[in-house]
Amino acid sequence: MKFAHIADCHIGSWRDPLLKDLAITAFEKAIDKTIEEKVDFVIIAGDLFNTSFPPVDQLKRTVTKLKQLKDNNIPVYFIAGSHDYSPSGKTMLDVLENAGLATNVCKGEIIDGKLKLQFTTDPKTGAKLTGILGKMGALEEKYFEQLDRNSLESESGHKIFLFHALLTELKPKSYEKVDSYAVSTLPKSFDYYAGGHPHFVLSEKMGEKGIIAYTGPLFPNSFSELEELKHGGFFIVEDQQSTRIPIKLHDVESWKLDCNKKVPEQIQAELKTLIEKAELKDKIITLRLSGTLESGKPSDINFKEIFDSIKEKGAYAILKNSSALTTKDFEEIKIEVAHKDQLEESLINEHISKDDVDHLDPIALSKKLLETLDNNKEEGETVYNFEKRLKEEVEKILH
Amino acid sequence: MGVKGLIISGDFNKVIARQKSEQSLQIGELLIGKTADSNVLLQVTDLLYASQISQQNLELVSGMNLEQGSPIEFFDENLRAYNLAILKSLIVTDQDSAQLCKQLPSFLSPIRDITKEDLSFITTPKNPLSLGKLRSGSKAVNVDIALNGVDVFSHHILIPATTGKGKSNLTSCILWDCVDKEYCGILVLDPHDEYYGRTKTGLKDHPQKDKVSYYTPNNPPPGEKTLKINIQNIKPYHFDGAANWSPPQRQALSMFYKKFGKKWVEAVVMDKDLDQSTRFFQDGTLAVIKRKLLSILDLDWDGEKLDCKGIFCLKGGDTTINDICTDLEKSKTVIIDTSHFAGDVEILIGSLISSELLKKYKHYKLTGELKEKPVINIVLEEAPRVLGKEVLEKGPNIFSTIAREGRKFKVGLTAITQLPSLIPREILANMNTKIILGIEMAPERQAIIDSASQDLSDDNRNIASLDIGEAIITSNFSKFATPIKIPLFEEVVKQTKDSKPKAKNSFSGIQMS
Numbered sequence: 087m088k089f090a091h092i093a094d095c096h097i098g099s100w101r102d103p104l105l106k107d108l109a110i111t112a113f114e115k116a117i118d119k120t121i122e123e124k125v126d127f128v129i130i131a132g133d134l135f136n137t138s139f140p141p142v143d144q145l146k147r148t149v150t151k152l153k154q155l156k157d158n159n160i161p162v163y164f165i166a167g168s169h170d171y172s173p174s175g176k177t178m179l180d181v182l183e184n185a186g187l188a189t190n191v192c193k194g195e196i197i198d199g200k201l202k203l204q205f206t207t208d209p210k211t212g213a214k215l216t217g218i219l220g221k222m223g224a225l226e227e228k229y230f231e232q233l234d235r236n237s238l239e240s241e242s243g244h245k246i247f248l249f250h251a252l253l254t255e256l257k258p259k260s261y262e263k264v265d266s267y268a269v270s271t272l273p274k275s276f277d278y279y280a281g282g283h284p285h286f287v288l289s290e291k292m293g294e295k296g297i298i299a300y301t302g303p304l305f306p307n308s309f310s311e312l313e314e315l316k317h318g319g320f321f322i323v324e325d326q327q328s329t330r331i332p333i334k335l336h337d338v339e340s341w342k343l344d345c346n347k348k349v350p351e352q353i354q355a356e357l358k359t360l361i362e363k364a365e366l367k368d369k370i371i372t373l374r375l376s377g378t379l380e381s382g383k384p385s386d387i388n389f390k391e392i393f394d395s396i397k398e399k400g401a402y403a404i405l406k407n408s409s410a411l412t413t414k415d416f417e418e419i420k421i422e423v424a425h426k427d428q429l430e431e432s433l434i435n436e437h438i439s440k441d442d443v444d445h446l447d448p449i450a451l452s453k454k455l456l457e458t459l460d461n462n463k464e465e466g467e468t469v470y471n472f473e474k475r476l477k478e479e480v481e482k483i484l485h
Numbered sequence: 486m487g488v489k490g491l492i493i494s495g496d497f498n499k500v501i502a503r504q505k506s507e508q509s510l511q512i513g514e515l516l517i518g519k520t521a522d523s524n525v526l527l528q529v530t531d532l533l534y535a536s537q538i539s540q541q542n543l544e545l546v547s548g549m550n551l552e553q554g555s556p557i558e559f560f561d562e563n564l565r566a567y568n569l570a571i572l573k574s575l576i577v578t579d580q581d582s583a584q585l586c587k588q589l590p591s592f593l594s595p596i597r598d599i600t601k602e603d604l605s606f607i608t609t610p611k612n613p614l615s616l617g618k619l620r621s622g623s624k625a626v627n628v629d630i631a632l633n634g635v636d637v638f639s640h641h642i643l644i645p646a647t648t649g650k651g652k653s654n655l656t657s658c659i660l661w662d663c664v665d666k667e668y669c670g671i672l673v674l675d676p677h678d679e680y681y682g683r684t685k686t687g688l689k690d691h692p693q694k695d696k697v698s699y700y701t702p703n704n705p706p707p708g709e710k711t712l713k714i715n716i717q718n719i720k721p722y723h724f725d726g727a728a729n730w731s732p733p734q735r736q737a738l739s740m741f742y743k744k745f746g747k748k749w750v751e752a753v754v755m756d757k758d759l760d761q762s763t764r765f766f767q768d769g770t771l772a773v774i775k776r777k778l779l780s781i782l783d784l785d786w787d788g789e790k791l792d793c794k795g796i797f798c799l800k801g802g803d804t805t806i807n808d809i810c811t812d813l814e815k816s817k818t819v820i821i822d823t824s825h826f827a828g829d830v831e832i833l834i835g836s837l838i839s840s841e842l843l844k845k846y847k848h849y850k851l852t853g854e855l856k857e858k859p860v861i862n863i864v865l866e867e868a869p870r871v872l873g874k875e876v877l878e879k880g881p882n883i884f885s886t887i888a889r890e891g892r893k894f895k896v897g898l899t900a901i902t903q904l905p906s907l908i909p910r911e912i913l914a915n916m917n918t919k920i921i922l923g924i925e926m927a928p929e930r931q932a933i934i935d936s937a938s939q940d941l942s943d944d945n946r947n948i949a950s951l952d953i954g955e956a957i958i959t960s961n962f963s964k965f966a967t968p969i970k971i972p973l974f975e976e977v978v979k980q981t982k983d984s985k986p987k988a989k990n991s992f993s994g995i996q997m998s
Binding site: 190192193195203218229231232254256259261288292293294 | 703800804994997
């Protein structure tokens with residue numbers, strides 16, 4: 087048995103048209119490779135698309151490749167991910183399934199209040215596949231709580247479980263604040279757990295479980311992912327041995343410039359020297375600037391000129407991140423931290439001195455309000471009840 | 486209310502009362518006496534026989550009964566043979582207030598049973614930690630005893646008792662009570678894997694189970710976590726109390742940490758070079774630290790590949806310590822199943838978590854955030870393993886540091902032990918709440934009496950006679966040494982109703998057949 091495990095293609099992501107094109111190109115390359123490798127079937131563990139309704143041009147190219155797989159008698163099994171799932175049930179994935187191009191393996195029935203998942207059997211290999219979709223905020227964890235595990239665990243044969251979630255015991259430090267759940271949440275006795283959602287690569291056997299694998303994205307999905315991962319990839323699994331197939335479209339060169347106590351002219355000069363020395367042909371360049379300028383403001387740096395010089399040297403695309411670049415010239419809120427929680431707290435702190443609250447602790451109050459308003463609507467909860475619950479919780483905090 | 490006796494003599498420490506003939510008094514029983522203008526709460530500390538008939542005559546009469554079968558009969562028997570009770574004054578009560586007792590109850594005044602009204606000064610404090618019902622002798626009185634949980638947890642708790650006297654039951658009850666409380670987060674190092682209740686009733690059955698986090702190295706129940714700790718999270722000082730290092734070995738560890746940072750453990754076991762510094766250490770020193778690390782961390786090094794066999798791993802487990810700290814900060818109860826580990830590994834795990842926790846809370850104090858944080862309490866079974874005199878003679882560890890200064894940072898300990906006498910007096914004195922269960926061994930009782938928050942010098946017998954589920958709380962946060970009856974944990978679980986409204990099941994996104 088030989089199959090491909092793909093996840094987090096995020097087709098349709100990136101606003102920049104050049105990079106948007108790379109996301110779908112990566113998918114096309116991956117499918118070409120699976121056909122070339124003559125895999126028995128392809129698994130997509132969530133987030134094929136970046137939204138439930140991807141742009142038509144992207145969809146067209148996706149359908150073409152899925153059709154090619156079908157023509158080569160390679161079935162595609164998938165689950166929805168946190169990006170391409172739609173609570174209304176209207177998602178392009180349904181269209182693909184109805185067209186016979188792919189099969190959603192997240193199927194089941196409710197028996198005595200428990201979720202009994204059904205297996206989809208691959209006709210060629212006899213592999214039995216099932217799984218649970220991913221939702222925003224790890225809301226699918228409740229499905230696992232209601233899962234009829236016995237029926238899944240007692241099933242014989244070669245079993246594959248698809249999931250789209252971050253697992254606590256396996257998450258690296260950079261994912262510390264991301265919603266996750268324990269490995270034990272997954273049912274036991276599957277041979278392969280095809281994971282998606284976190285954008286890092288991992289393949290590991292844990293306890294009584296088979297191999298738990300994350301492929302990482304097919305193409306980096308953000309500035310920092312481009313810096314860190316450089317390129318995406320997927321797994322080809324044969325006889326329980328997984329091989330990572332990298333999808334390299336362009337080399338990525340990442341520049342990080344410390345602008346502390348420098349003036350815009352100095353930075354511009356440094357960048358020019360950098361560009362002159364570097365071989366940039368066909369590369370993606372990421373430029374991250376940080377620090378506090380000695381004088382002037384970030385807009386004094388002539389980025390257009392810099393970008394033009396980079397393009398002249400044949401670079402494929404240039405991305406700039408100057409969110410951590412500040413200036414002394416303006417009295418503004420200065421944030422030295424990168425994480426969302428820290429950012430929120432720093433902003434609250436900055437504002438306290440400007441707008442004092444008499445009788446309440448403003449930090450605690452703001453944090454509690456943010457936390458409460460961040461609540462998601464629960465499964466089965468009506469909009470009315472959800473609003474009522476939120477109002478009650480907010481009132482409780484304010485009184 | 487019936488009279489139970491009359492105060493007849495004694496002094497301030499030992500008030501003597503004659504027991505009324507048809508009444509029966511018990512050691513530990515609470516009674517109400519009177520001064521001119523208020524009530525005095527009294528407690529029976531001892532009981533003895535008394536008679537108007539001389540000892541010589543008593544011996545003669547009993548001899549006639551034993552040897553000749555003559556019945557024992559006295560004229561006005563109730564007047565001539567009776568019991569005396571030794572009482573101690575606990576507090577003076579006046580309506581809803583109570584003060585320490587500084588006067589004698591009136592001479593020849595009656596003593597009677599307590600009523601709920603007499604105890605109206607016992608109120609529910611802020612952030613209540615429920616401990617059971619007030620006990621008078623062996624009878625429970627329908628008055629709930631609760632202490633301010635924030636004070637009690639941050640100023641440390643000691644639970645001393647002989648085996649079988651109900652330490653686990655009491656701890657289970659305390660943990661159950663704390664699960665849904667927002668004022669505290671509890672870390673339990675559970676060497677017997679008993680509190681989660683894998684195979685019996687436990688915290689897993691709590692209606693707010695989502696506030697219980699369980700880590701176990703093997704086969705976790707669905708939804709619970711596998712205990713995995715990345716070796717890069719370990720720092721040399723985490724071994725304090727878990728391993729005995731000689732001064733040169735300790736210095737070598739520091740050197741490795743200084744040079745290799747997070748990868749110091751790998752550097753030691755893979756014989757990486759310390760460059761210039763290597764010459765300061767003998768080969769034997771480096772070999773010993775390598776051997777000890779391999780053994781404690783359950784690592785395997787074949788000269789080429791480093792394998793992790795236990796919970797300490799190279800891949801994954803990066804966020805375990807931080808996840809645990811975050812759970813505790815969210816007022817959760819975190820149970821670590823350490824039943825599979827040797828003592829040193831258990832202490833290392835406890836040390837890793839506790840050190841990070843104390844570090845975080847020290848930082849919160851610095852930034853002024855501490856008042857917003859819940860108090861954290863660390864439950865330590867067989868506490869002398871880390872707080873014993875012998876252990877601390879070799880150097881301090883994180884637990885002795887917490888015992889000494891944790892209360893300033895809202896981090897406290899609950900030390901459970903059969904042998905409190907092994908814990909240094911200084912630490913015992915820092916444990917400001919002691920929940921004393923039955924202790925049969927006199928030296929152990931004495932260690933507790935000597936370090937109690939209230940004067941228990943007359944309670945030696947009282948402590949010895951404590952039955953299963955009976956306890957005395959002596960605390961800086963209670964007005965008197967309070968006798969309590971601890972409920973049976975299984976009963977507590979039965980009584981707790983699932984108050985959380987059940988959300989309607991919905992499985993949107995799953996294709997239903």
